[in-house]
Amino acid sequence: xxxxxxxxxxxxxxxxxxxxxxxxxxxxxxxxxxxxxxxxxxxxxxxxxxxxxxxxxxxxxxxxxxxxxxxxxxxxxxxxxxxxxxxxxxxxxxxxxxxxxxxxxxxxxxxxxxxxxxxxxxxxxxxxxxxxxxxxxxxxxxxxxxxxxxxxxxxxxxxxxxxxxxxxxxxxxxxxxxxxxxxxxxxxxxxxxxxxxxxxxxxxxxxxxxxxxxxxxxxxxxxxxxxxxxxxxxxxxxxxxxxxxxxxxxxxxxxxxxxxxxxxxxxxxxxxxxxxxxxxxxxxxxxxxxxxxxxxxxxxxxxxxxxxxxxxxxxxxxxxxxxxxxxxxxxxxxxxxxxxxxxxxxxxxxxxxxxxxxxxxxxxxxxxxxxxxxxxxxxxxxxxxxxxxxxxxxxxxxxxxxxxxxxxxxxxxxxxxxxxxxxxxxxxxxxxxxxxxxxxxxxxxxxxxxxxxxxxxxxxxxxxxxxxxxxxxxxxxxxxxxxxxxxxxxxxxxx
Numbered sequence: 001x002x003x004x005x006x007x008x009x010x011x012x013x014x015x016x017x018x019x020x021x022x023x024x025x026x027x028x029x030x031x032x033x034x035x036x037x038x039x040x041x042x043x044x045x046x047x048x049x050x051x052x053x054x055x056x057x058x059x060x061x062x063x064x065x066x067x068x069x070x071x072x073x074x075x076x077x078x079x080x081x082x083x084x085x086x087x088x089x090x091x092x093x094x095x096x097x098x099x100x101x102x103x104x105x106x107x108x109x110x111x112x113x114x115x116x117x118x119x120x121x122x123x124x125x126x127x128x129x130x131x132x133x134x135x136x137x138x139x140x141x142x143x144x145x146x147x148x149x150x151x152x153x154x155x156x157x158x159x160x161x162x163x164x165x166x167x168x169x170x171x172x173x174x175x176x177x178x179x180x181x182x183x184x185x186x187x188x189x190x191x192x193x194x195x196x197x198x199x200x201x202x203x204x205x206x207x208x209x210x211x212x213x214x215x216x217x218x219x220x221x222x223x224x225x226x227x228x229x230x231x232x233x234x235x236x237x238x239x240x241x242x243x244x245x246x247x248x249x250x251x252x253x254x255x256x257x258x259x260x261x262x263x264x265x266x267x268x269x270x271x272x273x274x275x276x277x278x279x280x281x282x283x284x285x286x287x288x289x290x291x292x293x294x295x296x297x298x299x300x301x302x303x304x305x306x307x308x309x310x311x312x313x314x315x316x317x318x319x320x321x322x323x324x325x326x327x328x329x330x331x332x333x334x335x336x337x338x339x340x341x342x343x344x345x346x347x348x349x350x351x352x353x354x355x356x357x358x359x360x361x362x363x364x365x366x367x368x369x370x371x372x373x374x375x376x377x378x379x380x381x382x383x384x385x386x387x388x389x390x391x392x393x394x395x396x397x398x399x400x401x402x403x404x405x406x407x408x409x410x411x412x413x414x415x416x417x418x419x420x421x422x423x424x425x426x427x428x429x430x431x432x433x434x435x436x437x438x439x440x441x442x443x444x445x446x447x448x449x450x451x452x453x454x455x456x457x458x459x460x461x462x463x464x465x466x467x468x469x470x471x472x473x474x475x476x477x478x479x480x481x482x483x484x485x486x487x488x489x490x491x492x493x494x495x
Contacts, residue, residue, distance in 0.1 A: 010143050014108060018139045032114035032135055034063040039084035041119065042127055050121040062087060062129060063114040063137065065166065067144075071105055077128075080113060081166070088128040089115050095132050103136070110140030110166075158483050159491055174485055177296060178473045182249060184295045185269060188288060194245040194271060199234035201227060201251065207451070208232035209466075210387070210443040211254040214264070227253035230466065231270050232390065233451045236419060239272050239462055240454045247271035249469065260481040261411060264490050267469035274462045277418045278402045281463045282379055285406060285414060286315055289377075296476050303478075304375055304409045311377065315406070319382040321362060323370045335362055355439070359384025359399065374407035383417075389429040389445060391417035402463075408475055416465035423455035 005013065021027035041060065045053060064082035074093040079086050093101040107113070116133040145151045145167050157164040157171070164171045186196065204223065206213055208230030216225050231248050238246050252268045273280065290300045290312040300312035318326075325332040334340045341361050345353035350364045362384055374380070383403040385393060391401035403417035420426050430447040437444035473485040483489040 007143065011141055014139065014141045014143075017106060017108075018141065021136070021139060027139065029135065029137060032061070032063060032137055034061050034082075034114065036060040036062050037084040038062065038064070038080075038082050038087035041087060041129075042085065045119055046127050048121075050125070053119055053121055056119065059116060059118055059132075060129060061114065061116045062089075064112065065140075066107065066109055066111050066113060069107075069109065074101070076101075076104070080115070088122075088126055089117070089131050089134075090120075090122075090128050091131045091134060095130070096134060100134060104134060107136060108140060108143070110142070110144045111136060112138035112140070155491075158489050161487055171484075174473070174477050174479060175487065177477050178469075178485060181292060181296060181473060181476060182469065184292055185249070185288075188291055189247050189271065192245070194247045195243055197235070197238060197243070197246055197248055198250065199228075199231045199238075199248060203228050205446050205448045205450070207445040207448045208234075208390075209252075209254075210389075210445065212256065212442045214253050214255050229254050230268070232464065232466070233448060235270060235272050235464070236459060236462070237451065237454045239274055240457055240459050244274035244460070244462075245272070258490060258492075260483070261471070263470065263482050263486055266482075266486075269467040269469055269472075270464065272419070272462055272464035274460045276463045277461070278381075278404055278416055278463050281416045281465050282315070282317075282404055282406075285416070285465065286311070292472075292476065302475070304475075307375075309377055309408075315377040315379055317379045317381055317404075320366050320380050320384075321382065323374075323380060324362065324365050327370050327373070335365075341365075357384075357386045359386035363387040371407055371412065372410045375409055377406070377408045379404045379406055388417065389433055390420055390426075392420045393425075411471050411474065412468070413471055413475065414465055414467045416463065418461075418463045419459065421455060421459035421461065423452050426455055427452050 018027060041062070045056075062080065062082065064080035066078055067081045067086060068079035070077040076091050077088060078091070079088050091101060091104060096104075114135045114137050115129055115131045117129045117131040120128055120130055122128055145163060151157050151160070151163045151167045157168070165175070189196070202216065202218075202225040204225055206226050206229070208228070209232065211229040213226040213229055216227060217223070218225055230252055231250065235246055235248060247269065248271075249267065249269050251265055253265050256262050256264060258264070273284075293300050293302055293311045301308045301310050321332050321335045324335055328344070334344075336358065338358060341358060342353055344365060345356075345361050348365060348368045350361065350368065353361055353364070356364065363386075366380070381404045382397065382400050383391070383405075385391070385399055385401050388401040388403050391403045394400045394402055401417060404415075405412055406414040406416075420429070430445065430452070433445040434447050437446070470482050470485050473479065474482060477485065479485050
């Protein structure tokens with residue numbers, strides 16, 4: 001009994017095969033034309049009876065990667081995989097040009113092939129293409145992971161996503177769902193009369209959200225720039241310009257840690273509606289989420305931690321302070337008492353709590369003890385002005401802004417508010433942010449004079465929302481980590 005070749009030995013064996021192909025001519029041909037995908041054939045012909053299929057004379061061209069081989073004497077089966085799925089092929093020595101079948105028997109799992117032939121069904125009823133022409137298109141030098149296990153090592157799945165996609169159907173399905181979700185978002189916003197735009201990725205002034213930025217340098221201008229943390233201030237400039245319903249789907253960059261919920265670059269949907277307020281946007285979100293759920297999964301119900309929630313029903317609403325008080329079983333008034341607020345902050349290990357304003361402490365407490373438990377779709381409202389520098393002040397609640405955050409499954413999914421359109425108020429809040437930055441707050445915004453000037457021309461009453469696409473995909477696919485829905489998540493370099 002001989003030992004199974006290791007990966008290095010297999011690599012050398014496959015390289016030798018490639019050398020033979022090179023010697024024989026073009027080792028990487030590019031003339032084969034595919035006209036059919038596996039799943040399309042299954043959909044169109046899979047339900048036909050064996051006898052009805054035999055009456056068909058159509059010839060199909062398929063191509064893909066060899067995932068399974070059953071090599072026998074003068075007849076063999078193999079399964080190939082393309083972008084849509086898998087289909088079986090049947091090959092016989094007598095039906096192929098001279099020498100082709102013998103060459104086929106030397107091919108390996110992972111090789112990419114083109115096949116032409118008619119469809120039939122085996123005795124077991126499996127739709128199969130009977131090959132009368134087959135061609136090796138690309139030689140795979142490295143062996144695929146074991147066919148039954150796939151690529152199971154989680155870190156390797158993220159680092160070598162190409163192997164994960166080849167071997168794990170669940171991963172392929174997640175990214176198909178992601179693509180479909182973004183397509184349906186665009187369709188929904190188009191039907192609602194929105195205009196899609198693209199705004200700058202490099203900003204000379206830091207703003208749009210509270211986050212630590214990535215910094216780069218423009219050599220020609222000799223100017224430091226920030227990779228954008230949010231498109232908000234540019235999108236609202238467009239509303240000033242008369243684009244009254246506007247949205248963007250694009251990347252944001254935040255110099256934060258890595259976790260199951262965070263990646264330093266992520267995809268955001270952000271949109272603005274003139275002559276609307278934050279209440280309108282909450283209603284809009286409810287419609288959007290019900291629509292997406294129905295389009296993706298055929299139902300408005302979504303299962304989270306074993307419990308179903310109907311996205312077609314109004315979402316729960318609760319004030320930020322009320323949510324904290326309920327969680328801690330304390331009177332809401334305790335959260336406005338500075339002494340008690342500091343005691344709670346110390347107890348829950350909030351750093352530098354003595355330097356924070358009341359509103360900042362309330363927000364920090366909420367993030368610490370409440371948001372992870374917000375499983376049911378819930379709008380948190382009544383945010384303090386100190387943590388909402390771009391939001392409009394409430395007309396009837398002192399120190400509170402017209403803002404909400406949407407939580408589902410313990411994740412913040414969306415953030416929205418009625419926009420602050422008073423240029424003088426906005427200028428004062430920018431100044432407060434500058435002071436916070438000078439005091440050591442790396443996430444504070446800068447003073448954006450150009451944005452203030454834009455507001456001076458008049459921003460109509462409006463409201464906007466930002467939705468994290470990655471977390472949205474997690475929600476609808478049931479993925480437990482943001483890395484499962486990012487094709488190439490940021491990873492710590494190998495040592």
